[in-house]
Amino acid sequence: xxxxxxxxxxxxxxxxxxxxxxxxxxxxxxxxxxxxxxxxxxxxxxxxxxxxxxxxxxxxxxxxxxxxxxxxxxxxxxxxxxxxxxxxxxxxxxxxxxxxxxxxxxxxxxxxxxxxxxxxxxxxxxxxxxxxxxxxxxxxxxxxxxxxxxxxxxxxxxxxxxxxxxxxxxxxxxxxxxxxxxxxxxxxxxxxxxxxxxxxxxxxxxxxxxxxxxxxxxxxxxxxxxxxxxxxxxxxxxxxxxxxxxxxxxxxxxxxxxxxxxxxxxxxxxxxxxxxxxxxxxxxxxxxxxxxxxxxxxxxxxxxxxxxxxxxxxxxxxxxxxxxxxxxxxxxxxxxxxxxxxxxxxxxxxxxxxxxxxxxxxxxxxxxxxxxxxxxxxxxxxxxxxxxxxxxxxxxxxxxxxxxxxxxxxxxxxxxxxxxxxxxxxxxxxxxxxxxxxxxxx
Numbered sequence: 001x002x003x004x005x006x007x008x009x010x011x012x013x014x015x016x017x018x019x020x021x022x023x024x025x026x027x028x029x030x031x032x033x034x035x036x037x038x039x040x041x042x043x044x045x046x047x048x049x050x051x052x053x054x055x056x057x058x059x060x061x062x063x064x065x066x067x068x069x070x071x072x073x074x075x076x077x078x079x080x081x082x083x084x085x086x087x088x089x090x091x092x093x094x095x096x097x098x099x100x101x102x103x104x105x106x107x108x109x110x111x112x113x114x115x116x117x118x119x120x121x122x123x124x125x126x127x128x129x130x131x132x133x134x135x136x137x138x139x140x141x142x143x144x145x146x147x148x149x150x151x152x153x154x155x156x157x158x159x160x161x162x163x164x165x166x167x168x169x170x171x172x173x174x175x176x177x178x179x180x181x182x183x184x185x186x187x188x189x190x191x192x193x194x195x196x197x198x199x200x201x202x203x204x205x206x207x208x209x210x211x212x213x214x215x216x217x218x219x220x221x222x223x224x225x226x227x228x229x230x231x232x233x234x235x236x237x238x239x240x241x242x243x244x245x246x247x248x249x250x251x252x253x254x255x256x257x258x259x260x261x262x263x264x265x266x267x268x269x270x271x272x273x274x275x276x277x278x279x280x281x282x283x284x285x286x287x288x289x290x291x292x293x294x295x296x297x298x299x300x301x302x303x304x305x306x307x308x309x310x311x312x313x314x315x316x317x318x319x320x321x322x323x324x325x326x327x328x329x330x331x332x333x334x335x336x337x338x339x340x341x342x343x344x345x346x347x348x349x350x351x352x353x354x355x356x357x358x359x360x361x362x363x364x365x366x367x368x369x370x371x372x373x374x375x376x377x378x379x380x381x382x383x384x385x386x387x388x389x390x391x392x393x394x395x396x397x398x399x400x401x402x403x404x405x406x407x408x409x410x411x412x413x414x415x416x417x418x419x420x421x422x423x424x425x426x427x428x429x430x431x432x433x434x435x436x437x438x439x440x441x442x
Contacts, residue, residue: 003027003029005076006031006080006103007032007034007035007071007078008034009079009083010082012082014105017393018393019049019050021393023050023053023054023056026397033060033075034061034062035047035062036066038063038064039267040063041267042259044061045259045263045264068098071100078101079101085107085190086114086183086184088114089109089114092121096122096129097121097125101127102128103396104414105131107417109185110183110189110190112440129410130395130410131410135195135197135198135388136201136407137387137389137391138385139378140362141198143376144325147364147376148323152321154320155295157297158298159203159298159317160313160314161300161302162314163302163312164311165303166308166309170285170310171219171306174274174305178283181282181425182282184283186282186284187283187303188214188284188421193417196420206416207292208294209423209433210292210436211432211433212290214428216283219281219285219306224277233245233248233278234274234275235275249272251272285306286305288301311326312325312327323364323366395408415440420436423439
């Protein structure tokens, strides 16, 4: 069997999932042929990791400005785009122009202008674009899709979706490049695209109009000052104020973070351990959205990024009954016992979570009109997202499995998810409802 050739552009922490899949479980169908990044130190780190973990020979490395030369010389079949969100469109379009299919991390891009450019390029070059929405593959979310498809609650009339990010994971967006809305589109685009995609998929519909309100209510210097904080710092490294701040990120004890960020910052100036109560944070941390769908269903949605626990609650009201979902992905943990310096447990090579307290919760219930409340069961798999990550990677690197629920996501899915967040951002700014079709008109 001829293996498909893959080149990665962007070698930050997210790249490990794809690198490990190509060099590991899917090495019989996939071949890693090159890295491309703005940072040579980061690419060198990933090459060392390839050798040490997989005994894999180093792959050629190219600087960002050499992207076209990389494609011409290494001839990948597919380019995997893992860069800052605002640059996704640049590599997606260039890859298609050079004859490659594309796999891109969510979000597809950050604004309507870039979205239209991608759509125009796909129309011109007719290449395949896949968007990696791993939440679709989580067995519990698949079970919800099956229930709705079965007609158990009839036609869905309304959805209430509440997402909570905690003071480890949620705070981390305010340390990183995501805190600049120009880079990420804010959490409405970078994070909520997952959730908007889930609802599109669950309902088998797409959003028509959006009204939203959002603000920076917790993070940022001004909010901290109003709560009485008087000592501040710009970054954690070698700062005595940060040493006693439970929100500070100390990368010195984490080999992965040292290799990818601390020891690489001299090249591109990217500071990974900024204070969440610093200046120049332009994204919101508290957001509320109302969405109307083409099938006439309506969703109320909220996202808060400073909660004491992490998870989500979703309820579906239908013409025959109601589904309720409660998921606690990370319970409350005392600030004196957790390791605040491990904000994203996926940064750990072994996938372990340090300092957890209590157990995660997950429940789905179904209650039909005039019926008794019924607990719904499902089977969790192994690996990230209850085994969902493995299924996603199989669709990326070994396609062909049966997919009756249409879990694999393409360009249209990527567009339909980000446009809800893009419309929400527009509504934040104008205070008015936004019709998505108006944003996509040239």
